[in-house]
Amino acid sequence: MDLDAYQLVHGPAWQRLDTLTKQRRRTGAEADELVRLYQATATDLSMIRSAAPDPEMVTRLSQTLARARSAIAGTHEPAWRDVTRFVAVTLPVAMYRIRWWTVTVGALFVLLAVVAGAWVATQPDALAAMGSPAERQEYVDRAFAEYYDPGAGFAATVWTNNAWLTAQCIAAGITGIGPVYVLASNAISVGATGGVMAEAGELDLFLQLIAPHGMLELTAVFVAGAAGLRIFWAWIVPGPRTRSRALAQEARSLFTVAIGLVGVLAVSGLIEGFVTGSSLPWWLKIVIGAIALAGFWAYVLVLGRRGVRDGETGDLEADRAGYELATAG
Incomplete structure (x- = not known):
């Protein structure tokens, strides 16, 4: 394809499309013309991409088409229907798709925490690294239990800290190393604390204070780690999709998990x-x-499961993701 000649022939139509797109008001005839030019320019862009993919021209036409699409379809305004869909479909589907990743991450986290705890509880050098005997005794007798000070302020602090932690896990997923580091460091920290308590004969107190909120809180951390690693895996093993498309689809889908975990961690924070x-019985x-x-x-x-059965993926709809062009008729 002679790109210069092609642009010379079709350039006026592209310019006219750009002009119509920028108009605040259009007549009926101009609206029809806008749709026709949009379809024609979309075809031109497809041909240029396949025959003579000039980056500058592809970018310029893509931007023109994006503006034209907004002018034709109108801007999307969030509505309660979208919120309901997010909560009832998009979020659970995204989490469901990584359920086995979550289980695997959780099992490895617990295993590492148990190993770290056993090491601290049984190895004098490891135990000494946790503080002097007096410092450890102070922690066991008072500091550990006093950390869980009931109140809204404590709940809010825990919530924001944990939400930031899970967001980091997912955002750093593309590196592969980020989620592993966050998960491993937290597993060792939890395990080492348990080891100090166990060595002092207070393992039951440790479990009583960790379990009520920790079951949900740690599950949220496992989900975040699974989401981050799944994004990395999509980049490494894209399957039948192109690498860029696989990464984009998984990232869009799984970043919804970060938003959803804010709510999950809010519940965990309230429990904590x-x-x-509180003074409630430990079993309660x-x-x-x-x-x-x-x-x-x-x-x-x-x-x-219901959403996946209906063909949902947790990703944006194809037209909003940019994989389908709007058509008239």
């Missing part, structure tokens, strides 16, 4: 802020935490 450190605290965890998995498995 008002249940864990654990039951509350277990109910919250069961509710989360019921939400993911029931709604997620």
Whole structure:
């Protein structure tokens, strides 16, 4: 294809499309012309991409078509229907698709935490690295339990910290290393704390204070780690899709998980802020935490399975993702 000649012939139509797109008001005839030029320019862009993919011209025409599409279809305004769809379809489907990744991440996290805890509890050098005997005794006797100070302020602090942690896991997913580092460092930290408590004969207190909120909180961390690693895996093993498309689809789908986990961690924060450190019997605290965890998995498995069965992926619809062009008629 002679690109210069092609542009000379079709350039006036592209310019006319750009002019019509920028107009605030159009007559009926101009609106029809806008649609016709949009379709023709979309065809031109497809031909240029396949025969003479000049980057500058492809970018310019893509931008013109994007503006024209907005002019034809109108800008999308969020509505309650979109919010409902996000909560009932998009989010559970995204989480459902990585359920086995989540289970695997969780199992490895717990294994590493147990190994770290056993190492600290049984190895004098590792235990000494956690502080002097007096510091460890102070932590076991007072500091660990006093950390869980009931109240809204504590719940809000825990919520924001954990939401930031999970967002980092997902955002750093493309590196592959980021989620692994966050998960491993947290597993070692939790395990080492448990090891200090176990060595002092207070493992039961550790589990009582960790379990009520920790069941849901750690599950959220596992989901975030799974989402981040799944994004990395889509980049490494894209399957039948192009690498860029696979990465874009998985990233769009799984970044919704970061938004959804804000709500999950809000529930966990409320439990940690008002249940864990309360005067309720320890068994009741654990039951509350277990109910919250069961509710989360019921939400993911029931709604997620239904959405996947209906063909949902958690990604944007094809036209909003830019994989389909709007057509008239």
